[in-house]
Amino acid sequence: MEFIEKHSDTVVNLVLLYAPKFLLALVVLVVGFWIIKRIVGVLDKALNKKGVEPTLTRFLESLTGVILKALLLISVASMVGIETTSFIAVLGAAGLAIGLALQGSLSNFAGGVLLLLFKPYKVGDVIETQGHIGTVNSIQIFTTVLKTPDNKTIIIPNGPVANGSIVNYSTEPTRRCDMVFGIGYDDDIDKAKSILRELIEADSRVLKDPAYALLLSELADSSVNFTLRLWVNAADYWGLYFDMQEAVKKAFDAQGISIPYPQRDVHIHQVA
Numbered sequence: 001m002e003f004i005e006k007h008s009d010t011v012v013n014l015v016l017l018y019a020p021k022f023l024l025a026l027v028v029l030v031v032g033f034w035i036i037k038r039i040v041g042v043l044d045k046a047l048n049k050k051g052v053e054p055t056l057t058r059f060l061e062s063l064t065g066v067i068l069k070a071l072l073l074i075s076v077a078s079m080v081g082i083e084t085t086s087f088i089a090v091l092g093a094a095g096l097a098i099g100l101a102l103q104g105s106l107s108n109f110a111g112g113v114l115l116l117l118f119k120p121y122k123v124g125d126v127i128e129t130q131g132h133i134g135t136v137n138s139i140q141i142f143t144t145v146l147k148t149p150d151n152k153t154i155i156i157p158n159g160p161v162a163n164g165s166i167v168n169y170s171t172e173p174t175r176r177c178d179m180v181f182g183i184g185y186d187d188d189i190d191k192a193k194s195i196l197r198e199l200i201e202a203d204s205r206v207l208k209d210p211a212y213a214l215l216l217s218e219l220a221d222s223s224v225n226f227t228l229r230l231w232v233n234a235a236d237y238w239g240l241y242f243d244m245q246e247a248v249k250k251a252f253d254a255q256g257i258s259i260p261y262p263q264r265d266v267h268i269h270q271v272a
Contacts (some may be wrong), residue, residue, distance in 0.1 A: 025079045032072040040065050052117065111162030112141040121168050128167035130156050174207065175237050177230045181248050182223030184258040189216065189224065195251050196226060203247075205240045207231040222262045 040061050047057040116139060121127045125136050127146070132154050134146030144161055146154040169175070183192045196214055200206055210231045217227035232240050252259055 025076045028079065029072065029076050032076070033069070036065060036068045036072065039068065107159035108142040108157045111158035111160075112139070112143075114162045115139060115144070115158055116141075120166050121170075125168055125170040127169065129161050130164060132156065170234065173234055174231055175234050177228075177232050177237055177241055177244075179228045179230075179241065179244060180217070180225050181228070181252075182220065182225045182259060183252070184260045185224060187224070187257050191255065192226065192252070192257050195255055195257065196228065196248065199244065199247050199251060200228065200230060203240065203244070205232050205236040207233070221264075223260045 043064055044057065044061055047060065052060075115121075121136055121139075123136050123138060126134070127136060129144075132146060132148070134148040134152075134154055137145040137147045137153070139145075140158075142158060144156050144158055146156065148154060181196065183189070193214060193216075200212055200214065206212055207230075212231065213227075213229040215227045215229070216224065218225040228244070230240065230244075249259065251257075
């Protein structure tokens with residue numbers, strides 16, 4: 001009792017000094033959390049309106065919420081008299097150390113954000129990147145997952161993908177299918193050309209516009225080569241390619257047009 005009576009004035013002064021600060025800090029904390037929630041909600045609506053990928057949307061919302069809450073807590077701590085300078089310095093040093101240790105992962109993360117934001121490809125597209133071709137199965141923050149035509153899963157880090165070349169075979173609705181067929185030097189060029197033209201015009205998958213091209217493209221070592229440039233819908237590309245290979249072989253065989261093997265003429269000179 002004597003201690004309380006002796007220090008009662010000090011206790012009262014401390015309460016009078018810090019109580020308003022604590023109350024104000026509490027009000028700021030509650031209002032701050034409410035404002036942050038509203039900001040995250042507005043961000044969610046804006047990102048959804050822009051058509052940003054759901055994976056990136058959730059990440060950006062979470063990151064924004066964490067950063068704003070951290071700033072709010074530091075501000076509230078400063079309001080009640082807690083020294084925050086050293087705390088901020090420690091956080092900065094820790095962030096630098098973590099960044100250096102995870103620079104590869106951070107590169108992949110940054111690449112993932114860019115890919116999800118600018119959308120050079122989307123799930124379902126057939127792409128070629130980093131020496132691999134496949135259908136995009138998923139786009140994650142750190143990696144892109146491809147499914148190859150033979151049903152293998154390829155996981156590629158997003159950093160190299162975002163900084164490298166990307167070939168997207170699904171962007172355009174039509175593609176040009178290029179094929180080369182060779183005939184022998186003794187064969188009739190006009191006859192071979194007529195056979196190829198009939199095969200092209202008989203296939204309904206070949207588009208009329210743009211028009212196809214049938215060109216004598218090369219007088220090669222062992223053959224006279226024709227190049228076919230056919231425009232097709234992207235979904236018909238491989239079907240037309242393989243069917244045309246078979247059709248040309250059968251038609252040439254039936255009409256007596258040869259498809260020569262690579263060959264060389266060897267001349268032997270006998271020295272007396």
